[in-house]
Amino acid sequence: MTNPAQLITDMGNKARAAFLTLSGVTDAQKSTALISAARHLRAGAATILEANGRDMESARDRDLSDAMLDRLMIDESRLEAIAAAVENVAELPDPVGQIIDRSERPNGLMMERVRVPLGVIGIIYESRPNVTADAAALTLRSGNAVILRGGSEAIESNRAIFEAMTAGLAEEGLPENAIQLVQTTDRAAVGAMLKASGLIDIIIPRGGKSLVKRVQDEARVPVLAHLDGICHTYIGKDADQDKAIAIAVNAKMRRTGVCGAMETLLIDQDYPAPGPLLRALIDAGCEVRGDDMIMELDPRTVPADADDWNTEYLAPIVAAKMVRDMEEAVAHIAEHGSHHTDVIVTEDSAIADEFIRRADSAIVMHNASSQFADGGEFGLGAEIGISTGRLHARGPVALEGLTTYKWVVRGTGQVRP
Template identity: 80%
Template sequence: MSDYKDLMTDMGERARGAFAALSGITSAQKAEALVAAASALRHSQPGILAANAQDMIKGRENGLSDAMLDRLMIDAERLDVIASAVEQVAALPDPVGAIIDRNERPNGLIMERVRVPLGVIGIIYESRPNVTADAAALGLRSGNAVILRGGSEAMESNRAIHAAMVAGVTAAGLPEHAIQLVQTTDRAAVGAMLKAAGLIDIIIPRGGKSLVARVQEEARVPVLAHLDGICHTYIGKAADQDKAIAIAVNAKMRRTGICGAMETLLVDQDYPAPGPLLRALLDAGCEVRGDDAIMELDPRTVSAEAEDWDTEYLAPIVAARMVGGVDEALAHIADHGSHHTDVVVTEDEAVANRFIQHADSAIVMWNASSQFADGGEFGLGAEIGISTGRLHARGPVALEGLTTYKWVVRGTGQIRP
């Protein structure tokens, strides 16, 4: 452990030096560096795909689920999406230096709140190698230095993507240590990151319950948590039937392994067409685990157990139950949800507004698929994750979420009486 403490001290000190250097870099220079990084990703396609193929082979040998393999896999199309996301971040407005608000006091003092970077950000994540590029791009654009620790299952992919990103940004004149990758898969290195107070300013975990729980338990550094996505879709009695089917099937089956996938379907007992809704899911290849009322509608359904209401499947499985109106749906979500993304499907605006007001979720949607719970779809270019907590940032954490603020007071010689 002492070796990893030394490693993290060394990486942290280099990161703090890079962070200081970034304060003198213009917004245009940061944008140019990210465009160069995107170009390097595309130029490095053969090496990145070969590295990913190694990870995929190991993943299959180690028994990774289909959902985890889907998160891990990179092909030419996905790599182009990763590079495009970096370019989108480059094109976004730079939040650093933006004046949040301004107030002139009676004595003539001008008070401003101005956005500034968080500092050195440690990001711990699993499976998805695209996070390596997303996190590096968002960190750099918002003026932060990042220390990345990806999961062991994606180590070769992460190394290749990291190398391409560093090649791009350094060619554009930015410090190479603004983007660092922990090169070991030893879990003890994570422990050293979590205790690196004074070197790392904030830790962002992105992964399953066990990872987030460990980070929250062991961290001596502030944590911005990305928890699991137990996302609900409530079909109100006034839902349009075509919309209900399209939204439910898309929310579950478009990509089952992402955190915005629907895991629980709540159907109003007065919704007139529950049978076609369930048939559409079942015909699409989804296993439906239902309560007694749901099971009466289709013999292909199976009985839900108590733990199903609290499960993030990340697979073509959904838990489904009948509810007696919007308030019962909200009560179920309050008891079993993860405060990630919850959806109401209805043509009744009063019901929709009640759901929106009372669903205690980072993202609440009306008549839209929960698969839109993604920073790119929010116009943010990319995201570090979906924050389900209440402090600092909530929902998709992108550029603005990676800044804080300082007060700037401008005077003309005022003294306090």
């Protein structure tokens, strides 16, 4: 059997060749191939669901958490959503070739910045088999080749989805090696990808904190990632009570295992109805870990400790704190947040604008649930992940985030004196 380092080298060389071929593929061809892939996903539903059933059975035997099981599970509605997301990407405008800006120099040279693909992308992810389809669709649509390495817990599901996607490419005559899946569960393959400088142009991890930290610590190629999703919702003193309850409950309880779920609730001490807000969360099945002022409002709350303000629970648990004002809320977010998604609920537009200016997060929201932190909800189609870094791309990373640019200079014979 090929050792992991040689496997990744071979896959990288194939991906590089496929990437060069994609540069000659038209926008219409890429779009048609993805529509074909979505058709194969639907046609292969029985095979994909059966494969996912095997993964789910194995995951239960391994006592994976409820949050992990939820991320892993595919049913008919989720599979339809996966196929629809691929179709949505097919319908998006192609970013490749777009002119970002253009200027003319005094000597008549025309300077253009033009969008181009990143190249070969390595994506390392856990649990969510939908990433196999989302990542394949986004990378292909943006002219990139991709090497996918999913978690061992989803190996059967990933293989079945991968086979459907590549069948769509083959049907339309596109290079199948534009999408490759690492078939081994040997963790050494991850290490080989992280060291594949010259073959892989960028690594995108999607998964738990330990995976992302390993990637960031060991990678010898650029990384686009977020480590934690410690998302805050600040209820301002002028918040509408009904909005505050609806937003807070949705932000925490709609899906507790997603990175956009609220993990900390900050309530202005002058907000007039904190009790009903806490009751609504607790009645919805959420454990509230609060400071002293929060605990006085409902006997069902439990005390928070110092670690709670820095914890991404991915579970029906929220840390809750009373703050003096927006200043303290912003300071708390700056100290304990992860620059992912932070929300203010208020009817005071001036306070909302100040919060938006000062919250140093990839996504800042006003009067909306943090669960909207998703590329599809942003109108970007499927997303490759959320980036909380400051370079290249920030927030939901979709087609545009998978491109860079090159300078194109057009002259009429100019020479430099």
